[in-house]
Amino acid sequence: MPLVTSKRPAGGSSLMSLQPVDAAPFHRPSSAVLVWGTLLLVWLASLLPWRLWQPVPDLLVLVLAFWCLHEPGRVGLLTAFVLGLLMDVHDSGLLGLHALNYVLCAYGVLRLHRRLQHFNVWVQTLHVLPVFVLAALVPRLLGAWLNGEWVGWDWLWAALITGALLPLADVLLLLPQRRLDGDDVGAV
Amino acid sequence: MREPGTLRLFKRGPSIEVRLVLLLAACLALIVTDAHWPVLNPVRQALSTAIYPFQRVVLAPREAMEYVNSWSHAAALAREEQDALRRQQIEMAQLVTHAAQLTTENEQLRRLLNVSESISQQSVAVEVFYVPPNAFSHRLIFNKGSDAGIAPGMPVIDEGGVVGQIIHVTPFTSEAALLIDDQVSIPVQVLRNGLRLIAFGSDEVGKLEVRYLTANMDVQAGDTLVTSGIGGLFPAGLSVGRVDKVDRDPGTGFAVAVAEPLSHPERYRHFLVLRVDVSKEPKSEEIERALGDQ
Numbered sequence A: 001m002p003l004v005t006s007k008r009p010a011g012g013s014s015l016m017s018l019q020p021v022d023a024a025p026f027h028r029p030s031s032a033v034l035v036w037g038t039l040l041l042v043w044l045a046s047l048l049p050w051r052l053w054q055p056v057p058d059l060l061v062l063v064l065a066f067w068c069l070h071e072p073g074r075v076g077l078l079t080a081f082v083l084g085l086l087m088d089v090h091d092s093g094l095l096g097l098h099a100l101n102y103v104l105c106a107y108g109v110l111r112l113h114r115r116l117q118h119f120n121v122w123v124q125t126l127h128v129l130p131v132f133v134l135a136a137l138v139p140r141l142l143g144a145w146l147n148g149e150w151v152g153w154d155w156l157w158a159a160l161i162t163g164a165l166l167p168l169a170d171v172l173l174l175l176p177q178r179r180l181d182g183d184d185v186g187a188v
Numbered sequence B: 001m002r003e004p005g006t007l008r009l010f011k012r013g014p015s016i017e018v019r020l021v022l023l024l025a026a027c028l029a030l031i032v033t034d035a036h037w038p039v040l041n042p043v044r045q046a047l048s049t050a051i052y053p054f055q056r057v058v059l060a061p062r063e064a065m066e067y068v069n070s071w072s073h074a075a076a077l078a079r080e081e082q083d084a085l086r087r088q089q090i091e092m093a094q095l096v097t098h099a100a101q102l103t104t105e106n107e108q109l110r111r112l113l114n115v116s117e118s119i120s121q122q123s124v125a126v127e128v129f130y131v132p133p134n135a136f137s138h139r140l141i142f143n144k145g146s147d148a149g150i151a152p153g154m155p156v157i158d159e160g161g162v163v164g165q166i167i168h169v170t171p172f173t174s175e176a177a178l179l180i181d182d183q184v185s186i187p188v189q190v191l192r193n194g195l196r197l198i199a200f201g202s203d204e205v206g207k208l209e210v211r212y213l214t215a216n217m218d219v220q221a222g223d224t225l226v227t228s229g230i231g232g233l234f235p236a237g238l239s240v241g242r243v244d245k246v247d248r249d250p251g252t253g254f255a256v257a258v259a260e261p262l263s264h265p266e267r268y269r270h271f272l273v274l275r276v277d278v279s280k281e282p283k284s285e286e287i288e289r290a291l292g293d294q
Helices: A002-007 A013-017 A032-046 A059-070 A077-091 A097-116 A121-147 A154-164 A166-173 A175-183 B016-036 B038-072 B074-113 B284-293
Strands: B123-130 B139-142 B155-158 B161-169 B174-178 B185-190 B196-201 B208-213 B224-227 B239-248 B255-261 B270-274
Touching: A032 A059, A032 A077, A032 B038, A059 A077, A059 A097, A059 A121, A059 A154, A059 A166, A077 A097, A077 B016, A077 B038, A097 A121, A097 B016, A121 A154, A121 A166, A121 B016, A154 A166, A166 A175, B016 B038, B038 B074, B038 B123, B038 B161, B139 B161, B139 B270, B174 B270, B185 B239, B208 B239
Parallel strands: B161 B239
Antiparallel strands: B123 B139, B123 B270, B139 B174, B155 B161, B155 B270, B161 B174, B185 B196, B185 B224, B196 B208, B208 B255, B224 B239, B239 B255
């Protein structure tokens, strides 16, 4: 079966020279440990005081959106809601403001994810930027309405910087997969 | 329910739009409820208690670094502090004798007037655990909570005067709203003439304000505001702020006094929580008398 052999080399070093029939990179799922581990790590990092400097990017929503884009089966709206609620408690703001931001962001990315699969990371970033901005705008408007004051435009820069960091997240979070792909195409 | 090993051809469960609408409704309900009623406090308390171990672990390196830092500078720091304390002691000595005289005199007068004697407050020293990043409010989280006897409503002071008021507690942490937070209102008195007022957090960042002053109220720039003791939560005589300016609005006829707080919560890490009796309701006649005076 020559076709199968060319697609899935057995892993021997002599077969490494063979070119695959379909050169498009196939999708290898990230491990659950990586997905939940990075989310936990970034959530823990968000408890540190660096977020006091404005406008600083919200790394948690970045990683969340990233996994919504690449692992929509594992990470979804409920994850976003729970993480948002935890951030609200930590920040001692109105319960639900962060949750609203994260849920909207996750929804936007999940809606776009089929379409974005066909693009490279730069086009994905362009698509995701307005999602980040809109998702951040809605809770700010609600907060301004309930608190009777507008908080300024720092959050807009924060949202734009967060979106602009997507290529970096792409490089870092897909590193384990890329290393596997580079090592040995056949070994799954 | 999916059998293990069978192929999952179709996505089960409600569609993403249904989930979105449900979660958005939950978010909105939470936000509006939390903004208007305190019913979500148990939820908040439970969640903060749950994340407390993580916060401790994450902030542990910082605390360790500070500990090491304080040791490495211990000698210089101690000498510096000793010098400052000695200076302070000399300055205070005179004040203390004077204060002692005044206290005895005051007690005598109070007994003569049949006024209940002021009780010295029990207090808890607390340290800032972290500053929550929140654009809408001005809060501090302290490292002690209801286990140390702290309860919502208790005042927080530093050496400058009143810093704020405890608003939420968990067993291990407590959250204080600073004076400049718009959730705090504090009964004050103008030191110069005894005029009783209520100060609020201001729209201007880092300021306090006294609203709705009528033309006959005597408040000037430079006046010191101290707590009046009305309401029973804040003990009388703690300094609160100094009036910067009085803005008169010819349209409404009212004026607003803007004051700068005398405490500096941004400069210190340690504060004192006064363990006042928070169950005590303000006496209605006390409030009426205060309002009648104005």
